[in-house]
Amino acid sequence: MRIPIQSVTPETGHAEVCGFVHEVRDLGGLAFFLIRDRTGILQVTIPKKKVSEAVIAAAKAVSRESVVRISGVIKAVEKAPGGRELIPETFEIISLAETPLPLDVSEKVSVELDTRLDGRFLDVRRPRVAAVFAIRSAAMHALNDYFHREGFISITTPKIVAAATEGGTELFPIAYFDKEAYLNQSPQLFKQMMMAAGLEKVYEIGPIFRAEEHNTTKHLNEATSIDIEVSYADHTEVMRILEDVLVKTYEYVDKTCSDHLANMDITDFAVPKGPFPRLPYCEAIEIAAKKIDEPIKFGDDIGSAAERAIGAEMGGHYFIVDWPSEIRPYYAMPYENDPTICKAFDLMHPRMELSSGAQRVHNHDQLVQQIAKKGLNPESFDFYLKPFRYGMPPHAGWGLGADRLIMTMLGLSNVREAVLFPRDMHRLVP
């Protein structure tokens, strides 16, 4: 019976382990093989005079990163890594790895991201890379767990949609039998319809697709979005939920992922402290105007340089609130006393935007007006507007970028590092 390498201790006695050949050091009469599985690394020591011919033959034939099954006696040896080593009785090569390898798993020489992504399966064999995805998994678990505890209903909305109803971003057209269809840019309209369905609190973690021809370290053409929508809530209530779930996700990673963080050499993992500052848009552009050369006025988008300047000033996570209505989508609720600004917000990390959300317009006629004001045709929104005519609770929600969450949490320099198989302008394979 195979046992995980982590559970091999000096007291184990007899053990069978399976894994990849991490490194080979042949000293002549004595050879050391490091065997690696997901849980750790075990030294297999072969004193050539004391093991069978079959073991020696296999040890000679095997190459680095081959898959092997080895069984034998565990000896407590102080000078061995982990204080124990395995003396093999059997040494089976299950799957021989070709040589040379497309990239160095043992990290003796550095590898460029492009090469890593081309050989992603080998890249992920490196403990520091596997750690990213173990932590991502833990973070996703914490998010799901939070939403279930708080009474959210998990939903799945279509990724194939009929029309580019939301405006803004470019969509990927696809062939759908004899019809024109698109990959969905966001679950926005569907999660709002679920408020009319009476589900009250919903969330979805799923893919979104954007056909923007951007080429940056923080954009992807296929991303994972964490979306919620809550009935009878306003923007302040969903902001509270957002900072709460973010802090709890960090706490869970901090509590359960110490080994993975150590594998990534992260020694200063810090759980952010809520509540996060609420910075009105007007004040945000004032900070930016003082620090950067480009002029910035009410109604302008906050560009990358401004974003970084404000982030440096704020130091940690913060919200930008009270955005100009003209630069937010039609479904954002304007303030009653000043409709030039609206109940929309962005959650910012000092490095970039993580999330945006708002209280939504729930009145049908107001929504039709706002759609028209944005230069869009309300008639093409019929499937979306219909639920607003039969009783729509007031509601609010947000969408949070999962990939950027992991990127900023772990200090990754490129969002592609947080995604197993990233899709960008140039990469469609693997």
Next chain:
RNA sequence: GCCCAGGUAGUGUAGUGGCCUAUCAUGAUUGCCUGUCACGCAAUCGACUCGGAUUCGAAUUCCGACCUGGGCGCCA
């Protein structure tokens, strides 16, 4: 889409007109070595993205294509 920087052994690099039969590390192959842990030692192998131009001579200069990295724009 625009701007900038690049493309040299499997991997990461040095080399800016002749000193290049192209550097170093890692790797691969073979041999030696009984406590390695970036093992050591010896030998061997392996590369100038593609096409055109300039030149007596091009990895190096120029033009085009393709590819990569970064920045910007765009991105409810």
